[in-house]
Amino acid sequence: MKALICEAYGPIDSLVLKDIPSPEPGPKQVLIEVKSAAVNFPDALMVQGLYQVKPPLPFAPGAEIAGVVKVVGAEVKHFKAGDKVIALTSTGGFAEFCVADAMRTMPLPEGMDFDTGAALVLTYATSLHGLKDCGNLKAGETLVVLGAAGGVGIAAIEIGKAMGARVIAAASSDDKLTLCKKVGADETVNYATENLKDRINELTGGKGADVVYDPVGGPYTEPAIRALAWRGRLLVVGFAAGDIPKIPLNLALLKERSIVGVYWGDSTRHDPAGHLANLKQLNDWFAAGVIKPVVSQRYPLAEARTAIADIAARKVKGKIVVVP
Ligand SMILES: NC(=O)c1ccc[n+]([C@@H]2O[C@H](COP(=O)([O-])OP(=O)(O)OC[C@H]3O[C@@H](n4cnc5c(N)ncnc54)[C@H](OP(=O)(O)O)[C@@H]3O)[C@@H](O)[C@H]2O)c1
Known part of the structure; x- marks a missing residue:
């Protein structure tokens, strides 16, 4: 599969698009075909080694995605292949496929498109x-x-x-x-x-x-x-x-x-119940039309590096997404 890879912490333009083996989900994970991956400011910090979290190298950036479940790990009971989902991945999202912890994966709400799902959480x-x-x-x-x-x-x-x-x-x-x-x-x-x-x-x-x-x-x-x-x-x-x-x-x-x-x-780990209640509140607000992410631009995976550079350069309005 194709993925945008950070091989060494450094300038954003040192990121490379590579063909790598598709990841395999662990027992508590799911493999997702990425339909849309949101770009966030921390992605730009992370690849430069400037973020509080420094993933082991090499890695693909991309912290939140929406897509379709392809494979479920042996212990995952609440998802099946074909489910449309949103997942928080920390890294790995700017790729054709990505693994996510089932606990950090949720169904894509009814009526929500993949770009909005990726850009919401x-x-x-x-x-x-x-x-x-x-x-x-x-x-x-x-x-x-x-x-x-x-x-x-x-x-x-x-x-x-x-x-x-x-x-x-x-x-x-x-x-x-x-x-x-x-x-x-x-x-x-x-x-x-x-x-x-x-x-x-x-x-x-x-x-x-x-x-x-x-x-x-x-x-x-x-x-x-x-x-x-x-x-x-x-x-x-x-x-x-x-x-x-x-x-x-x-x-x-x-x-x-x-x-x-x-x-x-970290608050989601300290207060998982509060986090779930907040997610439910966001879902309700979305369904009622009270909130709606503004996705101002979509970039193909081949231009994911430009997307990260644009957010770092203060050029972006609302949210931007990478569409593998
Ligand atoms: N604490 C948390 O839990 C948490 C969670 C998510 C994100 N964050 C942090 O929140 C910040 C914003 O994230 P975001 O995803 O909203 O980013 P964003 O979409 O890029 O928005 C950041 C805004 O900062 C302003 N800005 C001022 N000086 C800038 C500069 N030199 N370079 C880039 N932007 C500049 C820009 O607005 P103007 O041009 O109008 O000034 C820009 O719209 C980041 O630092 C991120 O790490 C924190």
């Missing part, structure tokens, strides 16, 4: 976990989403609205902010041309935001904290801008603000 489950479990976001509160036109950003806008918040989307171009409005943002801030802190204060009548969802880091985190209200919460989701900000802690003291880490992957 990682970003939406991260944003729901962040806003609900870590941020305790309440109806009527004001939520600011940084990097709002990206994968977890769009999900945070839609979920914030579903939870009853007023949502202010912040991104680096008017084009990206138009998409944020389209998916439900109430207000926008272009942080490339406007002062982030001043604009949030202006939009909140000087009170500040209740929750900031921050997958970007770099120069945006500190002004966003300074624009948090009394007992506001900063959700630390990621550092797409590259730099991990160093924050003066007096900013937490002054308004009893909280700085809260969000690590969805």
